[in-house]
Amino acid sequence: MSTPNLGTLRDLPKARLFWPIVTLVALLLLNFAVSPGFFAIRFQNGHLFGSLVDILRNGAPTLLVALGMTVVIATRGIDLSVGAVVAISGALACTIIADSPTPDSLGTVLAAVAVALVFSLVLGAWNGLLVAVFGIQPIIATLILMTAGRGIAMLITEGNIITISSAPYKVIGAGYWFGLPASIVIAGVMFAVAALLTRKTALGLLIESVGINPVASRLAGVRSRGIVWVVYVFSGLCAAIAGLMISSNVTAADANSAGLYIEMDAILAVVIGGTSLAGGRYSLTGTLIGAFVIQTLTTTVYTVGIAPSITLVFKALVVIAVCLLQSPALQARLRSRRASTKGVLA
Amino acid sequence: MTITPSTAPATDAPRPAVEPIIRVDDISISFPGVKALDRVSFRMFPGEVHSLMGENGAGKSTLIKALTGVYSIDSGSMTLGGAPLVISGPAQAQAAGISTVYQEVNLLPNLSVAENIMLGREPRRAGAIDWRAMRARAAQLLARLNLDIDPASLLSAHSLAVQQLVAIARATDVDAKVLILDEPTSSLDADEVSELFRVIRGLKDDGVAILFVSHFLDQVYEISDRLTVLRNGALVGEYLTREILRIELVHKMIGKELATLDSLESKTRQAAVEGDVVEVPYLEAVGLGRKGSVEPTDLAIREGEVVGLAGLLGSGRTEIARLITGADRADSGEVLVRGAKRRLRTPRVALRDRIAYSSEDRKREGIVEDLSVRDNIVLALQADRGWFRRISRKRQDELANSYISALGIRPANPDALVRNLSGGNQQKVLLARWLAVAPRLLVLDEPTRGIDVGAKAEIQKLVSNLADEGMAVVFISAELEEVLRLSHRIAVMRDRRKVADLPNEDVTVGQIMGLIASGAEA
Numbered sequence: 001m002s003t004p005n006l007g008t009l010r011d012l013p014k015a016r017l018f019w020p021i022v023t024l025v026a027l028l029l030l031n032f033a034v035s036p037g038f039f040a041i042r043f044q045n046g047h048l049f050g051s052l053v054d055i056l057r058n059g060a061p062t063l064l065v066a067l068g069m070t071v072v073i074a075t076r077g078i079d080l081s082v083g084a085v086v087a088i089s090g091a092l093a094c095t096i097i098a099d100s101p102t103p104d105s106l107g108t109v110l111a112a113v114a115v116a117l118v119f120s121l122v123l124g125a126w127n128g129l130l131v132a133v134f135g136i137q138p139i140i141a142t143l144i145l146m147t148a149g150r151g152i153a154m155l156i157t158e159g160n161i162i163t164i165s166s167a168p169y170k171v172i173g174a175g176y177w178f179g180l181p182a183s184i185v186i187a188g189v190m191f192a193v194a195a196l197l198t199r200k201t202a203l204g205l206l207i208e209s210v211g212i213n214p215v216a217s218r219l220a221g222v223r224s225r226g227i228v229w230v231v232y233v234f235s236g237l238c239a240a241i242a243g244l245m246i247s248s249n250v251t252a253a254d255a256n257s258a259g260l261y262i263e264m265d266a267i268l269a270v271v272i273g274g275t276s277l278a279g280g281r282y283s284l285t286g287t288l289i290g291a292f293v294i295q296t297l298t299t300t301v302y303t304v305g306i307a308p309s310i311t312l313v314f315k316a317l318v319v320i321a322v323c324l325l326q327s328p329a330l331q332a333r334l335r336s337r338r339a340s341t342k343g344v345l346a
Numbered sequence: 347m348t349i350t351p352s353t354a355p356a357t358d359a360p361r362p363a364v365e366p367i368i369r370v371d372d373i374s375i376s377f378p379g380v381k382a383l384d385r386v387s388f389r390m391f392p393g394e395v396h397s398l399m400g401e402n403g404a405g406k407s408t409l410i411k412a413l414t415g416v417y418s419i420d421s422g423s424m425t426l427g428g429a430p431l432v433i434s435g436p437a438q439a440q441a442a443g444i445s446t447v448y449q450e451v452n453l454l455p456n457l458s459v460a461e462n463i464m465l466g467r468e469p470r471r472a473g474a475i476d477w478r479a480m481r482a483r484a485a486q487l488l489a490r491l492n493l494d495i496d497p498a499s500l501l502s503a504h505s506l507a508v509q510q511l512v513a514i515a516r517a518t519d520v521d522a523k524v525l526i527l528d529e530p531t532s533s534l535d536a537d538e539v540s541e542l543f544r545v546i547r548g549l550k551d552d553g554v555a556i557l558f559v560s561h562f563l564d565q566v567y568e569i570s571d572r573l574t575v576l577r578n579g580a581l582v583g584e585y586l587t588r589e590i591l592r593i594e595l596v597h598k599m600i601g602k603e604l605a606t607l608d609s610l611e612s613k614t615r616q617a618a619v620e621g622d623v624v625e626v627p628y629l630e631a632v633g634l635g636r637k638g639s640v641e642p643t644d645l646a647i648r649e650g651e652v653v654g655l656a657g658l659l660g661s662g663r664t665e666i667a668r669l670i671t672g673a674d675r676a677d678s679g680e681v682l683v684r685g686a687k688r689r690l691r692t693p694r695v696a697l698r699d700r701i702a703y704s705s706e707d708r709k710r711e712g713i714v715e716d717l718s719v720r721d722n723i724v725l726a727l728q729a730d731r732g733w734f735r736r737i738s739r740k741r742q743d744e745l746a747n748s749y750i751s752a753l754g755i756r757p758a759n760p761d762a763l764v765r766n767l768s769g770g771n772q773q774k775v776l777l778a779r780w781l782a783v784a785p786r787l788l789v790l791d792e793p794t795r796g797i798d799v800g801a802k803a804e805i806q807k808l809v810s811n812l813a814d815e816g817m818a819v820v821f822i823s824a825e826l827e828e829v830l831r832l833s834h835r836i837a838v839m840r841d842r843r844k845v846a847d848l849p850n851e852d853v854t855v856g857q858i859m860g861l862i863a864s865g866a867e868a
Contacts, residue, residue, distance in 0.1 A: 202733050
């Protein structure tokens with residue numbers, strides 16, 4: 001029987017986040033073995049530098065998108081439109097800044113950011129409307145915006161790649177706050193907000209309840225429609241912030257390639273973090289670790305020097321391994337084999 | 347318990363020359379905490395229609411699932427045509443000659459009739475499907491049922507009744523010796539039923555043994571030759587349909603249970619007299635109905651009163667309960683709460699009027715199985731308070747612990763996942779959830795079904811105490827003794843209609859059974 005305390009080492013592999021953490025540590029150690037300076041962190045000109053910092057910084061957009069994805073998946077949904085929302089928010093902000101006579105003023109940048117974020121709330125509400133009110137399957141409902149969203153981004157940028165030069169905007173993706181990359185601070189704040197919102201309000205309980213048993217939840221008076229709406233809006237907001245980060249980092253908005261396939265990375269991060277795609281119990285911490293596993297994988301490909309042609313295969317192998325290790329069916333099989341070799345009576 | 351010994355009553359030994367095609371001897375099946383079938387014997391002869399009768403939890407579907415290999419039996423033996431029947435799955439059962447048509451037509455509406463009939467057994471030629479042979483075979487099977495439809499037409503183009511017949515055609519393709527029809531008529535109208543019966547009679551003449559499961563007594567009497575009654579997982583007896591009166595049958599299905607709650611009886615009935623007619627009922631339904639579910643019905647429930655709803659499965663007892671609690675939306679009539687008109691569109695709206703509904707389907711509509719006992723208990727209260735007024739962890743623990751000890755929930759651990767609790771304890775967790783919202787009207791639909799005797803007595807006692815404290819309670823149960831013991835007033839439902847509403851004064855189980863069964867003898 002599982003006990004809440006993780007006292008003995010023997011119970012450790014049963015803990016929810018054991019395998020994701022093991023994977024993350026293993027990947028980091030592999031990097032360390034290949035390049036011994038991997039764990040070195042330097043403090044230079046008041047800024048932190050190092051490979052680990054890079055992983056955190058580059059992983060921030062994926063983590064943000066995965067955060068929103070986690071709560072959506074917890075309600076038995078999925079949000080495929082996040083990549084498109086990333087593109088739209090970047091396109092909106094960059095276009096506003098580029099069209100402004102004062103691209104370097106803080107006011108312009110704040111206005112651009114506000115417009116992008118507010119529009120992402122509208123996009124999230126649109127997804128929520130289709131799923132919660134019209135009862136369209138989430139995968140189809142968000143597929144609409146996944147496709148149409150790129151078109152909207154193209155309309156905003158008029159088909160061009162909008163390059164901008166705006167110092168305040170550049171901070172979001174490439175600047176530093178308190179010695180830390182700003183993107184890490186932003187992602188950390190969003191993670192804290194999500195954790196507080198789900199723990200300190202009843203949202204966490206109600207989201208899980210709707211995800212596990214929507215019929216019973218309805219009879220218990222849970223407003224599942226409102227819950228579903230909120231998670232899609234939150235997902236849209238997270239994707240928009242990621243979009244600002246990505247476009248700020250490259251000081252350009254590319255409607256075609258910004259956030260391309262980020263939904264896949266986000267879903268993988270959620271799954272690696274131990275949240276089931278069937279909905280219900282979810283773990284934000286798991287998603288955090290999952291997002292770092294994904295980002296560390298990408299980094300590993302470069303440090304270990306894996307040929308670009310087999311990069312995707314390598315990624316897939318690691319993901320399969322993590323998922324298999326967490327699979328209840330496999331665990332049960334391993335357990336029964338262990339039990340039978342020991343000759344333990346059931 | 348007045349369960350007749352498992353040997354069939356010696357009324358007669360029909361068709362002594364014929365050997366039973368199916369013979370089941372003393373089989374038992376247990377699930378954790380429940381004995382679903384307890385040494386049940388059962389037999390079927392070729393060329394007969396045999397009805398399997400019993401209320402919820404009687405063991406009908408367990409027996410069917412044993413016959414079709416879905417469940418494996420713990421003890422006892424089964425033979426088919428004299429040879430031991432050893433099957434480990436529906437496909438093998440079908441290959442052995444036992445076919446089943448389930449309650450919900452499980453066909454594919456977007457495929458043709460022929461494709462549906464032959465699905466998984468498509469005739470092939472050189473690896474590809476031989477469409478011509480397939481349509482020919484399908485046409486042949488349809489002709490056997492005297493069903494004149496185009497095999498190439500889409501299944502969804504036909505009525506439910508025809509779809510049901512297509513399912514039967516599919517089931518009879520594999521040279522079925524035994525055909526199991528599980529509630530085949532529940533969604534059919536009268537004409538469609540007679541069409542189905544015509545087909546059943548044809549199959550019967552061909553020597554197929556047909557197991558017919560239906561909760562419509564009229565249909566059972568019309569079509570079946572023999573019937574077997576189960577109750578609480580045990581065999582009550584096997585009878586010739588023409589020799590058993592309806593009232594006897596209902597009596598055997600519902601049965602008697604002598605419980606040990608004598609003290610309850612006098613106490614609750616007293617309260618009924620006190621709660622006089624003067625006051626406005628807490629809830630009053632006027633002509634409340636829903637098409638295809640329950641006819642317009644009047645029902646009033648006063649505070650401090652337990653209203654028992656009696657009737658067979660499908661009689662409207664659950665359906666009216668769902669209408670007064672917002673679980674389903676009524677399309678006629680109105681609801682008054684304390685005399686004021688209310689539109690109970692959703693359970694949430696009803697809960698705001700302090701009306702709580704505990705569904706009969708504990709697993710699907712009750713517990714949230716992957717959440718803890720604590721979370722399950724506070725769920726409805728938290729939903730009512732909204733997202734941002736979270737109940738503090740301290741208060742949650744107080745609530746959970748107080749209900750765990752008040753209701754005796756085991757294990758007494760608020761962190762335990764509800765899925766790991768026994769049925770009785772899950773039911774108590776649900777009661778705790780509803781009690782936590784301090785309802786003024788509590789509607790309990792089969793709260794004691796499938797749980798052990800101890801938990802049952804505790805729940806009955808609780809219901810009685812709640813009413814004493816002024817709560818209005820609607821109590822639904824298939825067990826009439828239980829309804830009589832607890833209720834101040836009893837509403838009897840039959841055929842989606844309320845047929846009686848009487849104070850529980852000198853009412854006997856026999857009278858109620860008469861009301862449930864009548865129409866038959868009348």
